[in-house]
Structures are given as structure tokens and as C-alpha cells.
Amino acid sequence: MSSQIFTNISLLVNTREDNYIVRGKSLSKLPIIENAYLVVDNGIISEYGSMDNYKHPISEKNKVEEHCMVLPCWCDSHTHVVFAGSRENEFIDKLKGLNYAEIAANGGGILNSAKKLNETSEDELFHQAWKRLEEVSKMGTGAIEIKSGYGLSLEGELKMLRVIKKLKEKSQLKIKSTFLGAHTFPIEYKDKHQDYIQLLVNEILPLIAKENLADYIDVFCEKGFFSAKEMETICLAGKGFGLKPKLHVNQLNSIGGIEKGIELNAVSLDHLETLTEEEIKMLGGFNRCSTLLPTAAFFLRMNYQPARKLIDAGAAIALASDYNPGSSPSGNMNFVVALSCIQMKMLPEEAINAATINGAFAMEIEQDYGSIKVGKKANLIFTKPIPSIAYLPYSFGNDLIDKVMLNGEFI
């Protein structure tokens, strides 16, 4: 692959010489170069700067369209994109008045997806997930985390993780894989929690480690699901196999997940719709990412995460789509960014930092992704002509992306 030069870029967004997690007040500082150029060599960013310092030959063919911006691709650090079929029937139940907990109690929810997944072949699951990855990459996602958690059996969980491994091998997207066997208790273990935890820890985890199928371990710490203590047992076992925790906490209730997650040195604490003042303070001092999933709150008509309070407390916020069939059947990070501004009152600069560099930190891929930096992968969003950065979330729902580059190639 040869050199590619792009000149006269109206705004080159999130150019960073450093590589720090962005927290608190710093989230509103989005480094931008006006009228910029960018050089890509063999899929890697090799040079960038202001057109005032441009030293290469001037050529009309290198010019990007007037008023076009270039941003690093979205880093979507929390998804469940490997799933079978869809659950729009539950969506209708919800429209008729049932809530998330009632749907789950009726055998719907995660268990419904688990039933479908266990009836679906590995090839078919791969095919469905592949199509979702194609769709999100066209919307600007360049790196993504994918969880298991709809298998809930040895065979089902390994099948999901093998699908993720195959996606890692074949996709242009950077993918991280998370074992979420502790997503809920299967019906046959409803009254035998310890037995299910033993299955996860003693039987499934060693096989995952043997086949190198996961990077992280996750637990849905929630009333009616896994307690903070159960989460600790599972995470400590995961750590024994080299899997760091990345956790679902405080979606519906505060049950001690934040305190325990910090103690476990989680790479990220995710969801956070329901937070006490004390927990907001704890997240302010937490040195890793607090990951907000506003499209889940939107879809479930829940209170949004208290982004402003978290930012004031000094938290390092990441934004992710939570793409899954139950609470966020969309992986559109452009909408996640817009919703964060519209409903959580994040500034456009804060939302873009949270969806790029901090998303990369939430997947520990910040060395190669999440900002415009020499040596990082050329995973880039080229916008259509737009007047400003604020126009991205302001003009929500409109397709503002002209083209997407992954590893130096337009997709």
C-alpha cells in the first residue's frame, strides 16, 4: 500500500501527541487543527499538521471536499453484537406497558436470546454478526468490544466466543472479546446459583483460557442477577486465567457493584444509570473508564446516566452503544454521541473524546486507536461538508459520513 495524502481538511479532529485517558474538565478539550493535511503510509498515520507547514507537492487530487472534517473512528467499547435473531415482540410488549423486569420474569429478555442462540449454528451466528459489523463500520466504528453471554451453557458460551474469535481474524475492525457467562442464571440454575458459578469458574473458564477465547471477563451485577459478592468470585477466577474485569453495574439498582468493581481494578465500569452521590464521587476518583450507554436508557425509557455530575466529579467517561437485541438494538455511535449531548448535556467535544480516545482506553487499545497520532492506525471518518463540530450531534439522525477508512483502506 502506498502513501495517501489528504490536504485542505477543514478540521482535523482529536489530534493528540500524548496518549492519556481524558477525565473531568479535560473532556471538553478536543484538539483540532484547522485547514490541515494528513499522510497515511501502509495503513498507519505517518504525518499530519496545518497546511501552513505542508511540504509535499500540491496536487488537486489530494484535496478533500471543502468543509469536510476528518475524525478518528468511533471506539465502541461495550457491545453484544453476536446474537441470534431479534426481539421486536418484546418491544411491542414494552409499548403495551410491560417493563424490563416484567419481560424478563415472563421468560423473555436475556433467556429468550439464549434459547435462540443455542438453536443457531456457529456459521449462522457468524454470518449475522458479520452483517452487523459491516453496518456499524459504515457508520464510523473502527474498533469494537463484543461479549458472550447469550449461551449460558458450556457449549453456547464457547460457540459465541469462537464466533468472536473468527470475527477477530476476518474483520478489518479491531475487536476485543469478553466472557459474559454471568449474564443471567439459566432457568435450570434459578435456585442453584452456586452450581452455575462453579460451572463458569471450574469448567468453562479453563476451556476459554486453553483456546485463548477472551480478553476480559464481565458480570451483570444487578438485583435478581449477580450480587457484588458473586461478581467478585467470578472475576477473581477470571483474573486467575488472565482475564481482566469489564463490568455491567448499576443499570437498575445500586447493589455495591461500583465499590467492588473499583476494588477489582476493572478496566471499565459500564451502564451507570442508577448512581448514588457517594458512587459518583468514587467514579470521579476511579482511574479507569466509566462507560455510559445512553441508547440503552433511551430504548428502555430509563433515566439517563448523570454525565454532568460524573464529569464534575472528575470521571473519565467513555461512550458505547451496548448494541444488543434487548436494550439497544442499534450500534450507531453517531446517535450515541448525539443522544449524549441532547439528553445528558455533554458538550460535543466531551462526547467525541468519550467515543474515541476514552473508548480506546476502555478496550486497552489506545496505543493504536482513538486519536490522530503518528504511528496509530489510519481508522478515519471523513464527513460530508458540515459547518462545525457541533453540527454532528446537532443534526442527529442524519447521515453525515462521506466515507470511512479502516487500516488505510476505504471500506
Ligand SMILES: N=CN[C@@H](CCC(=O)O)C(=O)O
Ligand atoms: N443489562 C444487561 N445486558 C444487556 C441487555 C441484554 C438483553 O436484554 O439481551 C445490556 O447491557 O443492556
Ligand SMILES: [Zn+2]
Ligand atoms: Zn451490555
